[in-house]
Amino acid sequence: MIQADDRPAATDAVSRFIGDVSGGKAGPTLVVIGGLHANEPAGIEAAQRVHKRIGDGDVGLHAGRLVSLRGNLRALGVEASTPWLRERYIDEDLNRAFLLEPGPAHNGSAEQHERDELSGHLKSIKDCTSGGVFVLDLHTVSSESPAFIALEDSLPARRFAARFPLPKILGLEEELQGLLIDYATNALGCVSCIFEAGLHDDPRSADVHEAIMLLALAALGMSGRSPQTLSGESALEVVSQAAAGRQDHFYDVRQRVEIGAMPFEMRLGAAAFMPVAAERTVLASEDGRELKASANGLLFLPNRQPSPRVGDDAFFVIARVGSIWLTLSAWLRRRRAMHAILPMLFPGVRRRKDEPHTIVVAPEYAAILRRELLHLFGYRLVRWIHTPYMPWHARVRGVVLGVVRSVFGVLRFALRGGEQAALPNERPTDWIARRHALDLLPSDVHDLGETSHDEG
Numbered sequence: 001m002i003q004a005d006d007r008p009a010a011t012d013a014v015s016r017f018i019g020d021v022s023g024g025k026a027g028p029t030l031v032v033i034g035g036l037h038a039n040e041p042a043g044i045e046a047a048q049r050v051h052k053r054i055g056d057g058d059v060g061l062h063a064g065r066l067v068s069l070r071g072n073l074r075a076l077g078v079e080a081s082t083p084w085l086r087e088r089y090i091d092e093d094l095n096r097a098f099l100l101e102p103g104p105a106h107n108g109s110a111e112q113h114e115r116d117e118l119s120g121h122l123k124s125i126k127d128c129t130s131g132g133v134f135v136l137d138l139h140t141v142s143s144e145s146p147a148f149i150a151l152e153d154s155l156p157a158r159r160f161a162a163r164f165p166l167p168k169i170l171g172l173e174e175e176l177q178g179l180l181i182d183y184a185t186n187a188l189g190c191v192s193c194i195f196e197a198g199l200h201d202d203p204r205s206a207d208v209h210e211a212i213m214l215l216a217l218a219a220l221g222m223s224g225r226s227p228q229t230l231s232g233e234s235a236l237e238v239v240s241q242a243a244a245g246r247q248d249h250f251y252d253v254r255q256r257v258e259i260g261a262m263p264f265e266m267r268l269g270a271a272a273f274m275p276v277a278a279e280r281t282v283l284a285s286e287d288g289r290e291l292k293a294s295a296n297g298l299l300f301l302p303n304r305q306p307s308p309r310v311g312d313d314a315f316f317v318i319a320r321v322g323s324i325w326l327t328l329s330a331w332l333r334r335r336r337a338m339h340a341i342l343p344m345l346f347p348g349v350r351r352r353k354d355e356p357h358t359i360v361v362a363p364e365y366a367a368i369l370r371r372e373l374l375h376l377f378g379y380r381l382v383r384w385i386h387t388p389y390m391p392w393h394a395r396v397r398g399v400v401l402g403v404v405r406s407v408f409g410v411l412r413f414a415l416r417g418g419e420q421a422a423l424p425n426e427r428p429t430d431w432i433a434r435r436h437a438l439d440l441l442p443s444d445v446h447d448l449g450e451t452s453h454d455e456g
């Protein structure tokens, strides 16, 4: 076994690497990131614990490689120029800096340097293995919430997430640009998840993160089954308890509301996972105005940071996704023929020029081609705008209008070789949806071991 690099680097108080250790046999690589938000040190503590236990022989690492990295080093205050800050970030949120499309030019912010260093490490870790790479990004929250896992809705990520007794949140990457997990998934082809363990300063959060790391090692066949935390509890039990009874549920993000003005304050009773009604439930106030949900569902990630900033997330609304929907969508998206005939099945859908796995969707049909439907077929929206909340009667009107429009469309375009041929150019208002990158990889790249705790 190669020993962990647990020593501080010569120049910094602490190095980027919390540990880097390999088991005797070849296997997958698990990359753990703690402190991407520097006010969330629980993930770092957990990773230190797990590496120490591996070094002590208390946890056996039989196969594969475990690498744990510190996230926002500069904001963690480990450099001489920034003493222990424990600020969430210095200039900008690091977990919004990993843009897939080329963003604004490098402005030299602390977080852009952090992003460049971290993505360099991730890339070289990925490059030196032929096996699957799995990334866990460990976080904590500012307001009471069940622990949860957030992932892009690809089939390999679903299979991995099903090994954790936690609520699973899909679609965060459609609302938030520049997530580290989005970069690791789509630029590097890693299965990547965010784990939120509990409150920032609750000592239990580090236990939950430790348990999650141990479950991940077990799920990947890198260490023994039925792991126990340092305190001797079953890791499965610790995580199940933190899930507060929601461990079998999948949710899809329906709305993100951003803080637009100061002062901002969440309502006193606004608690994570409480039901909210569109246009009715008042959840927060900003600059004296009321902020309401504009989607039906459950409140998610209400912002109770002590010093929120304009542009930060105020809150999200999520909705439960049933198991029939999940099974159907897994079946549908594996059908190659289905993807081929999709543009013929639906009005307003065309294949994007020179991109076989990307479709262009006319927003006029948004009442029919809702975001949920595209998700069902395994497409992720990469460019789109939120359709305003539609009560059921408005939606019925939209569907009727869409059907009438499509009948006329078929007649109109028939003589010109169909819609695809007649409208080769996309408009700036068109939505762009793309198949999940991991769904397109051979299915054995992210093979999991035999152990299974919960098939969710």
Ligand SMILES: [Zn+2]
Pocket (backbone or CB within 6 Å): 036, 037, 040, 139, 140
């Ligand atoms: Zn965080």
